[in-house]
Amino acid sequence: xxxxxxxxxxxxxxxxxxxxxxxxxxxxxxxxxxxxxxxxxxxxxxxxxxxxxxxxxxxxxxxxxxxxxxxxxxxxxxxxxxxxxxxxxxxxxxxxxxxxxxxxxxxxxxxxxxxxxxxxxxxxxxxxxxxxxxxxxxxxxxxxxxxxxxxxxxxxxxxxxxxxxxxxxxxxxxxxxxxxxxxxxxxxxxxxxxxxxxxxxxxxxxxxxxxxxxxxxxxxx
Amino acid sequence: xxxxxxxxxxxxxxxxxxxxxxxxxxxxxxxxxxxxxxxxxxxxxxxxxxxxxxxxxxxxxxxxxxxxxxxxxxxxxxxxxxxxxxxxxxxxxxxxxxxxxxx
Numbered sequence: 001x002x003x004x005x006x007x008x009x010x011x012x013x014x015x016x017x018x019x020x021x022x023x024x025x026x027x028x029x030x031x032x033x034x035x036x037x038x039x040x041x042x043x044x045x046x047x048x049x050x051x052x053x054x055x056x057x058x059x060x061x062x063x064x065x066x067x068x069x070x071x072x073x074x075x076x077x078x079x080x081x082x083x084x085x086x087x088x089x090x091x092x093x094x095x096x097x098x099x100x101x102x103x104x105x106x107x108x109x110x111x112x113x114x115x116x117x118x119x120x121x122x123x124x125x126x127x128x129x130x131x132x133x134x135x136x137x138x139x140x141x142x143x144x145x146x147x148x149x150x151x152x153x154x155x156x157x158x159x160x161x162x163x164x165x166x167x168x169x170x171x172x173x174x175x176x177x178x179x180x181x182x183x184x185x186x187x188x189x190x191x192x193x194x195x196x197x198x199x200x201x202x203x204x205x206x207x208x209x210x211x212x213x214x215x216x217x218x219x220x221x
Numbered sequence: 222x223x224x225x226x227x228x229x230x231x232x233x234x235x236x237x238x239x240x241x242x243x244x245x246x247x248x249x250x251x252x253x254x255x256x257x258x259x260x261x262x263x264x265x266x267x268x269x270x271x272x273x274x275x276x277x278x279x280x281x282x283x284x285x286x287x288x289x290x291x292x293x294x295x296x297x298x299x300x301x302x303x304x305x306x307x308x309x310x311x312x313x314x315x316x317x318x319x320x321x322x323x324x
Contacts, residue, residue, distance in 0.1 A: 031299055038306035045310045049317055056321050075259045082251050085289055089244035097240060203289045207282055210251075214278045218262035219271040 010098035014190045026193050033200045040167075044208050047160045048215050054153050055220060061149035066220030068133050068143070069157065073124045074217040077117050078209060084113035085206045088199050095195040098188050103195070107179040110202065114172045121165055134158075157216055164212060167205050174198065247288045254281050 012022070019025035055062045091106035128134060132143040135151040136158070144150040178198055181187060229237065258277045261270050287293045292303045 027296060027299075030295065031302060034299055034302045034306075038302065038309075041306050042309060042313070045313055049314055052314075053317070053321055071262065075255070075262075078255055079252070082248060082255065085251075085285070086244055086248040089247070089289055090241055093240040093244065097236070200290055203285055206289075207285045210255075210281050210285065211278055214258055214262070214274050218258055219274050221262055221265060 009189070011096060011188050011192045012190070013193050029193055029197050030200070033197050037200065037204045040204065040208075044160070044163070044211070047156065047163070048211060050156055051153070051160070051215050054149075054156065058149040058152065061144075061147050062153045062220050064144060064147055065150040065153040065157075066217065068128070068131060068154075069217050070124045070127060071217050071221065073120055073127075074213050077120050078213050080113050080117045080120065081206045081209050084110050084117070085203055087113065088202045092196055092199045095182075095188055095192050100182070100188055103188075104179060104183045107175060107182060107195075111172050111175045111179065114168055114175070114202075118165060118168060118172075121161065153220075160212055160216065164205070164208055167208070171202060171205050175202070243288065247284060250284060251281055254284075 013026065015022050015025055019028065087106045087109040091103050091110065094100075094103035094106060129140075132141050133154060134140060135142040135144075135154055142151070144154075175198070178194065181191070182195065254277050258274050261274055261277075286303060286307075290303075292300055295303075
């Protein structure tokens with residue numbers, strides 16, 4: 001890393017020596033994050049497409065299984081993630097202003113809302129367990145055992161939502177570390193764009209859930 | 222940690238609102254669209270309602286990508302990357318459904 005005149009103000013970034021300019025470094029970071037997010041998009045798109053195909057092949061079974069999903073918890077969780085996207089956007093704007101304390105507060109709020117999502121999701125899984133809606137548990141009776149095709153949709157529901165939860169858990173862990181670093185003196189002078197690049201990931205997690213909620217919970221009711 | 226002042230004055234509040242106006246309006250738009258989808262999902266007013274629900278989801282996704290993820294302000298190469306990702310998804314869905322819907 002080398003010093004750069006652009007880092008002299010309250011907000012900026014330190015230029016790595018393999019970049020010619022700060023602008024080039026900033027552009028490369030954004031492009032790199034997008035390249036990774038697109039691979040993630042294709043991963044989740046495969047799961048959503050599978051849900052659609054299951055609906056075409058087994059409409060009655062999918063509707064029966066979707067009737068057991070906790071629609072209102074899913075809706076509440078969508079609101080929670082929308083709120084977290086708002087606090088993340090606010091953190092990005094505050095980082096651009098150089099208002100570090102308020103930015104850190106928004107980052108903490110974002111991580112807390114992400115944790116609330118996981119708590120609600122955990123409760124939902126617990127309610128599913130109580131309703132015998134976990135067909136992959138070999139020793140536990142399955143509520144819709146007389147409709148074997150429902151297993152396909154229910155298993156897909158767990159794969160898709162658990163994969164999203166893993167992404168969210170990872171996101172919260174990274175965000176906690178980032179928040180700690182962001183609270184150090186001089187952070188915004190050296191690494192302001194970290195907040196912006198991380199914000200892309202958080203908004204993407206939000207985007208995936210916004211698609212998953214209707215595809216799994218809403219259109220199959 | 223740095224903050225402008227212990228308490229924000231009128232100038233700071235105006236600056237803050239000017240920066241947060243777009244995120245707040247985006248949030249309210251997404252919340253309204255979600256309310257439409259939840260309302261449709263809870264009431265099922267007609268048989269083909271899923272078409273409307275998927276259209277609402279598409280609108281929400283477009284708002285997040287263009288506004289929250291700021292693709293509309295990015296350089297052409299980033300816009301191209303983001304667009305191509307959704308183009309690949311369209312190919313994935315289109316070619317697969319061509320098979321299933323034509324059987």
